[in-house]
Amino acid sequence: MHQDIEKVLIDEGIIQKRLDVLAGKVADDFEGKPMVVVALLKGAVLFTADLLRRVALPMQIEFLNVASYHGCTESSGVVSFLDETLPDVEGKVVLLLDDILDTGRTLEAVMKKLEQQGACEVKTCVLLAKDIEREVFKEADYTGFMIGDEFVVGYGLDYQGLYRNLPYVGVLKDSAL
Numbered sequence: 001m002h003q004d005i006e007k008v009l010i011d012e013g014i015i016q017k018r019l020d021v022l023a024g025k026v027a028d029d030f031e032g033k034p035m036v037v038v039a040l041l042k043g044a045v046l047f048t049a050d051l052l053r054r055v056a057l058p059m060q061i062e063f064l065n066v067a068s069y070h071g072c073t074e075s076s077g078v079v080s081f082l083d084e085t086l087p088d089v090e091g092k093v094v095l096l097l098d099d100i101l102d103t104g105r106t107l108e109a110v111m112k113k114l115e116q117q118g119a120c121e122v123k124t125c126v127l128l129a130k131d132i133e134r135e136v137f138k139e140a141d142y143t144g145f146m147i148g149d150e151f152v153v154g155y156g157l158d159y160q161g162l163y164r165n166l167p168y169v170g171v172l173k174d175s176a177l
């Protein structure tokens with residue numbers, strides 16, 4: 001285990017098993033539809049690669065660079081789109097992937113943007129969802145794991161740019177914060 005990790009919340013094997021289930025659901029729901037995956041950078045990168053290699057459907061994969069966290073452990077609520085051009089989703093069925101659903105503002109903002117760009121349907125899929133009352137975006141269409149209201153890192157999630165490469169989801173020691 002990494003020296004800065006206090007405890008492992010979801011270990012690698014459990015994540016990978018859960019992805020089999022999520023991928024199965026996605027494959028059933030998207031079968032026969034021209035599908036565009038839009039994954040949010042950078043947090044969803046590991047999740048995206050591991051999930052999509054299990055989905056044997058034709059698909060286009062796009063990444064969107066969105067910032068909402070700004071380096072602290074509290075969500076700022078301000079979502080900025082950092083790409084010059086957005087993926088072409090006009091008339092397409094979109095699967096939107098993110099690492100974690102916290103306040104819901106990120107998915108809310110991206111969802112709106114994709115609809116403005118002409119997507120005909122947007123389904124959302126997150127590895128993690130915090131079990132909190134949300135004012136916006138109550139839940140995703142597909143959720144890997146529900147977790148408590150605590151700050152986690154690993155498997156794509158970072159603290160100040162670090163820990164994304166950990167194969168598990170864990171909680172940092174106070175000394176690392």
Ligand code: IMP
Pocket residue numbers: 043068069075098099100101102103104105106107150151152153157158159
């Ligand atoms: P929301 O807009 O508040 O739902 O936040 C979503 C974004 O905040 C995610 O894409 C993450 O980048 C970041 N985030 C929220 N909670 C955590 C966490 O516990 N650890 C690391 N990043 C988080």
Ligand code: MG
Pocket residue numbers: 040041042043044099
């Ligand atoms: Mg993120």
